Amino acid sequence: MESLMCIAPGQFMYQTIDKPALTPGNAIIHIQRIGICGTDLHAFEGTQPFFSYPRILGHELAGQLVEADGADDFAIGEPVTFIPYFNCGTCVACRSGKPNGCVRIQVAGVHIDGGMVEYLSVPSYSLVHGEGLSYDELALVEPLAIGAHGVRRADVQPGEVVLVVGAGPIGLGTMELARIAGATVIALDINESRLDFCKKRLGVTHTVNAQSPDVAQQLAALTNGDMPTVVIDATGSLRAINTAFAYLAHGGRYVLVGLQKGDISFAHPEFHKREATLMSSRNATRSDFEHVIASMKKGLVDPTTYITHRLGFHQIQTEFEHWLDPANGVIKAMVEGL
Numbered sequence: 001m002e003s004l005m006c007i008a009p010g011q012f013m014y015q016t017i018d019k020p021a022l023t024p025g026n027a028i029i030h031i032q033r034i035g036i037c038g039t040d041l042h043a044f045e046g047t048q049p050f051f052s053y054p055r056i057l058g059h060e061l062a063g064q065l066v067e068a069d070g071a072d073d074f075a076i077g078e079p080v081t082f083i084p085y086f087n088c089g090t091c092v093a094c095r096s097g098k099p100n101g102c103v104r105i106q107v108a109g110v111h112i113d114g115g116m117v118e119y120l121s122v123p124s125y126s127l128v129h130g131e132g133l134s135y136d137e138l139a140l141v142e143p144l145a146i147g148a149h150g151v152r153r154a155d156v157q158p159g160e161v162v163l164v165v166g167a168g169p170i171g172l173g174t175m176e177l178a179r180i181a182g183a184t185v186i187a188l189d190i191n192e193s194r195l196d197f198c199k200k201r202l203g204v205t206h207t208v209n210a211q212s213p214d215v216a217q218q219l220a221a222l223t224n225g226d227m228p229t230v231v232i233d234a235t236g237s238l239r240a241i242n243t244a245f246a247y248l249a250h251g252g253r254y255v256l257v258g259l260q261k262g263d264i265s266f267a268h269p270e271f272h273k274r275e276a277t278l279m280s281s282r283n284a285t286r287s288d289f290e291h292v293i294a295s296m297k298k299g300l301v302d303p304t305t306y307i308t309h310r311l312g313f314h315q316i317q318t319e320f321e322h323w324l325d326p327a328n329g330v331i332k333a334m335v336e337g338l
Contacts, residue, residue, distance in 0.1 A: 158182025
C-alpha cells in the first residue's frame, strides 16, 4: 500500500509499505480523511517535542472499518474514527482514569506511525462509532476533543469570561467548546484574518490583536476590570504563553493546551497574589470525544466550517510546506484518502 513518510524535517517521501494484517485485539481502517494539524506542521518544521524521524504523520483521521478483532459493537463497513492516544492501561495515570496522560503513551503520528497511509491498524478499544457523521466531520472530532478537554480541565462555568490565545484549529475548537459551556469568549491572536474568521464564522464577539500595545487594557475594558477568569493557550508559542500570565484574573485558571520545547517563565509574586491555578491539558479522553460528537449531532458546532483547503493524497508532498505560511490563509487542510 502507499504511504507518505516524513523522513527528516522538511522532507517527505512517498513509499510503498506492507498493508497491515489483522492481529488479535486490533482493527484495520481504510483511511478516507486526514486532517492536517499543528502537530504535523511542527513535525515537518522540526519543532515537535516527543518526536523522532522517520515518521508517518497523521492522527486526525476517519475511515471505513474493514476488519476487526475484539470490536463486537462495530460493524464491518461502518464509518469510524478512533482515539489516537494508545495507552498501556496499567500505569499510575491509566489506573487513575487519565489514559490521555499515560506514562507509556503512544500517539499515532508522533511516537508511532500515523494515518498518511491507505490502511491503518489501531487497537480495537480505541474505535469510535461514526454516529451518522460524515468523514469530514469524523476527522475533526479529535482536534475538537482537544479543545473540549482543555475546557473541561478549566472547569468552565456559565457566565465566565474565557480568553483563548491562538486562533488556529485547536484554538477555534476551544472557543466553540467554551461557548457551548456557557462562557463569554475572547479570541487573542496576531493574525487579523484569523480574528476576522472568529467573528464572521464562529460568532466570537470579542477579539483582540496580540500585537496591540494595550492588550491588557483592552481585556480589562471587556471584563469590567476583572480580567478573564480562564486563560487557555492554544499557540504552543513560548512568548505567547509567558505573556498571557499577565491577562489572568485573580483566582483564575490558566490551561496550557499548546505545547512547545522551552521553559516557562513568569513572575512568582504576580502569580502568587492571584492564587491562580496553572495546569496542562494533554490529548483528550473518550468522554471528550463523545461530548464533541453529541455537540455536532445537536448542531451546536459545525466543524466543516474550519476546512479551508482540500486536496488529494498525492498532493501532500508539494503543498504541505505552503501551509506553514500564514499568508496562505489555512485554517484546516483536509486530505482525501486513497
